Amino acid sequence: MTSEIPRTVCEICGQNATAGILDNEVTNNNDRNIQIRIRYSCLDHYLQVYQKIQGERKFRLL
Ligand SMILES: [Zn+2]
Numbered sequence: 001m002t003s004e005i006p007r008t009v010c011e012i013c014g015q016n017a018t019a020g021i022l023d024n025e026v027t028n029n030n031d032r033n034i035q036i037r038i039r040y041s042c043l044d045h046y047l048q049v050y051q052k053i054q055g056e057r058k059f060r061l062l
Contacts, residue, residue, distance in 0.1 A: 011052075012045035019046050023053050 008017040017040030025035045041049035 008040045010040060010042040010045050010049070012041060012048050015042050017041055018043050021046070021050055021053065 008020070009015060010017050019041050020038045021041065023037045023039050025037060039049050039053060
């Protein structure tokens, strides 16, 4: 039995991720449909990824 560990790389630079940021995406007004994703980043790009998530949320609200 082999269990593959998914590669977690920074989504800005592609290096090995050292941090994961929870991205709670509400797909409906219904509270039950909350999709939780994890976005990965290295230490240098933690803030960039975080701000990227915030920006995507703004687009969804429009
Ligand atoms: Zn990075």
